[in-house]
Amino acid sequence: MTTTAPTPWLAANEALWDARVPLHADSDWYDLAGFRAGGLALDHIERAGVGDPAGRSLLHLQCHFGLGTLSWARLGAEAVGVDFSAAAVERARALAAETGLPARFEQAEVGALDLGRTFDVCFTSWGVLMWLPDLTAWARTIARHLRPGGVFFLAEGHPHLFIWDDEPGKDGYRPRNPYFRHGAPVVDEEAGTYVDTSATLGLPQYRWNHPLSEVVSALAGAGLRITGMDEHPVLPWQPLPWLVPADRPGFYRIPGDPFPLSFTVTATKD
Template sequence: MKPATAAGGPRDPQAYLRNNRELWERWTPLKAASAQYDLEGFRSGGSRMRALERTEVGEVRGRSLLHLQCHVGVDTLSWARLGARVTGVDFSAEGVAAARSLAADIDPSAIFVEADVLTLPDHLDGVFDIVYTSHGVLGWLPDLCRWAEVVAHFTAPGGFVYVFEGHPAGWMLDNQVQAPELRPRYSYFGEPEPLAYEYRSPIAVPDQQVPGVEYVWGHSLGDVVSALAAAGMRMDFLHEWPFAAWRLLPFMTQDADGWWRLPDGLPDMPLSFSLRASKPCADPST
């Protein structure tokens, strides 16, 4: 990945989203077929949901769960294996096709919907006990207020949304620095125009890498919390963590639980956050 640059003059956000969708349509078949994703291994059993997320979400058996921006459905179907009745949503047709193929072998009752999250009410009916989203997805969205409205729309009264995401403080850091040094490069606060990254598909095999430009919007932690509050969601908790779900910086190392951490000698800083926000019941006495 090359350092990000400003995307340039005013442009319709839909143009950026179309570019990102086209990029993921090219990337997803390569990722789904890769040893890195090991979808065949996942078919044979197990859950790839980390213990921390399972603990914070709680018991899901028999509960309905909507997974926003689900990619190829591995996390969605991990929740299904833990007993949830799952629906996954992604804007990539290739991602949804891969998820449906997995579901045919793992949980045929799982539903996968091809749709932009911000227009999801036009494509899906019903409400859910749990709305779930995680691991590097909010930056693909230009409008967090609309996202929060969609979350609230699909959360059943008494239900909740759970978010596990990269911390905006971590996104500030220069990910081109090879030495163990924390060097701020990007603004903490989001701008109307996204950052443009020159990027190659995250597959280890060089001849399978597909170059492209992805557009990513920055959102502060205050943006996320305030958007959910404005949509009527009530914050249950907000936790900040000194580790990430992926290798955010080249010199990070992976621990036994699969989290990526800074090396010894560097100060701890928030690299991820998790939050849960509930939708109040219509009748306060219930």
């Protein structure tokens, strides 16, 4: 397994996610009590996209502190989770030991990951792409870890969401960030955490938007064949105050569904 040399953005984002781990593990958002009682930290979009994982090897990229990876293991997958946060990986390993679920966890920056093996499934979801400056390296990691015939599945917030300011001005909500990126990240000096918007961590975050064309082109450029792509009017968190609860618990939508809030991509390695 290889890792990248630290960079300013990587070190800052890793420090942020290290600081978030204890807050997230103790939050109602992640519902560790429900997971310990036998629940699954996977939604209907993720389950449908991957299908039945029983008896399949599965690589979960950017797994945070492991609840999704452990959920795949609970469903019968031979699951490996990867995250760049040392605190997240430490917590994930502790949860695996506590629950007795046979998942393994590795610490690495996703663009430089090389586990020296391949998997039936590669999976990643929700709030993952904006932390990556380079989708070319990300897609090559996916291709490197899929066996011939293996399947990749991504569920992600729509890049259109990235442009909006989450605070209203006198004329309502306006675009704040560019849809098309120009190399430099958007830097938020106080990142906080989505599980408690009143909490302050005193840490910045660096993030990049990736238009749909960039996602598809990166995967195709790495030799993967796109077999499915969908856009969805729902999202499993509330990034903007003007979203309202959807019919399915835990999901949000915009009244009238004027534009997509999330998308999914399925690809295979021929």
